[in-house]
Amino acid sequence: MMKKIMRKELLTKRDGLTEEEVLHKSASAFQQLKASSVYNNANNVMVYLAFRNEVSTEEMIKDLFSRGKRVFIPLTVPETKQLIISELLDMEKDLEIGNFGVLEPKEEAIRPVDPKVLDLVIVPGVGFDKQGYRVGYGGGYYDRFLPRLSPGTPTVALAFEVQLIEKAPTDEYDFPVEYVITEKQFIDCKKIDLK
Template identity: 35%
Template sequence: MIGLNKNEIRSNLLARRGQLSKAEVESMSCAVVSSVKSLAEWKKAEEVLLYWPIKNEVDVTPLFRDALESGKKVFMPCCRRDDPGIMDFGVVRAEGDLLQGSFGIKEPCRDKCEFPDVISPDVMIIPGVGFDRKGYRIGFGGGYYDRFLAHPQKVGSLAMGVCYAFQVMDEIAAEEWDKPVQSICTDKDVIWVK
């Protein structure tokens, strides 16, 4: 994908991800979830940020269930309908707290969930269409996670991108507002960003 711009890379990676079979998504997602659960950072985390997967994204719903069972506080994003690019984060205590929201993604119900003004989870699981080895990501292009990652995080918190191994590139042309994650977990390995 050398020489391609972000939009072309995004299109190529989304097309490739879209062609994955249900069995491939399940198997590769299972490998990612397994790796995350084995990390000391996940085990000791008291507060975590997760997302609900769409369009063959890594299925992190087992992490959602694991977090709830182990007593972690779980935050999930909720897009503002009238404020593009901005997400609020609700505390989710059960799958029943989620409703079909923006872009067909399950998100915390504003009537059922608490929405703190500021959150700083110990582990943040960040989806992406692609990542590079420096931790920079390509999302769907709305800048939602870049805005969130630009907020100060507490010392020791871990922003971890999750994707399939084919979605990791050597380098993405980063813009000044792009904020890298500190590690990337794929179905093949965990990459720690220097």
């Protein structure tokens, strides 16, 4: 219940950002990510496609393509609550509006891969605490997906400052991310003191 109320409050806060703020703050968050070794060392990057005022990932996808990196995007399978990871080759040609109103690969552009090939995963969410726990959209897709990555694969949440919370309600299925990056800070969640 607690999570539901929190999710609603966080979405309201995020929805309150203007388009200009979203673009400006997204660019700042991306600059922080771009300066990091986790980003620069990665070759196979999974990126979400932003919707509803999420931190925009369009510039990142263009940047990855321009560096000759491989880009992968999630495809939700509502029946099983699984994510299929599909390689994105062309933002113009490969995508259509899919489940939940999110851009997803068209049927003929689904190129599934084993999550173990990924060496960086950008994780969406509604809210995050500094330990890397998230309030998601309630489907549990990422909590099921993240344990399937190769051990040691860096996971990064992109968020706006308004999405940071003191503590996310957690249960044993919740899988924290390693880094949370906002327009103002780069948080290494593994180094956060829990006191």
